[in-house]
Amino acid sequence: MTLTIQGGQRQCEIVVSVRGLDVGFGDKTILDRLDIEIARGEILGVIGASGSGKSVLARTILGLVPKRGGVIEIFGQDVDTLSARERRTMEQRFGVMFQHGALFSSLTVADNIQFPMRESLQLSPRLMAEMAMLKIELVGLPHDAAGKYPWELSGGMTKRAALARALALDPEILFLDEPTSGLDPIAADAFDELLLTLKASLDLTVMMITHDLSSLHATCDRIAAIAHGKVIATGTLSDLLAHDDAWLQAYFAGERGRTIFADERVD
């Protein structure tokens, strides 16, 4: 499969392939024969208006929302053909960070990170504690964050702790839903940098839903834009900036977009 990634055309392994995906609730159609692909090693940004179905798409790929039609292949396997056990094994290759961090408030950071380990791995408590500490270091949290409860953390620390939990099982694909929302610009930039470092060092593939234009610019290899239940455009940031869709033009042309993307536009 050939995709246009920053730096030109590249031959890529597709790790997630979604074709003709239909998802709805009651009489409401949210995704309407949607196609999307994620290549190994890329950060794919997913943009779209509020309510366009970005989170529903991620949750459907993760198996949390049922689809009405279409095919989802992950690591080359049609998810409909997997047994429950095979599905669970596949899910261990995903890391997920939901929109609101969603740490368990009654558990410390270390226990939050160990939670997925306890569910999926047969390891001694001591080994899990050591592994949790490694994840805490990996995301740049101080050691004493391990014993803190979520309410004792700043917004930036909460995001890092949630990321550490998403990395608990050493995933190959990371799903991030608005990871920088609610962060001040400095903390958001630091999170972007961390994501790039982790991607390079852990060879991660990332699907990141975001409204953060700066984050999109700093981290994404490709971007997919969703509207009317479909992916209306995919490509590099430059490709999308040059796209003639009215919503995309409005999205990137505001004051924030003009400042952030000034160096990307080819006028």
Ligand SMILES: Nc1ncnc2c1ncn2[C@@H]1O[C@H](COP(=O)(O)OP(=O)(O)OP(=O)(O)O)[C@@H](O)[C@H]1O
């Ligand atoms: N479990 C559900 N039951 C019914 N409707 C739902 C459910 N989950 C999502 N929806 C609806 O699906 C639509 C798409 O929601 P989704 O959360 O995917 O939007 P989004 O693009 O991620 O928006 P935002 O950018 O605001 O987070 C919305 O109208 C939402 O109300």
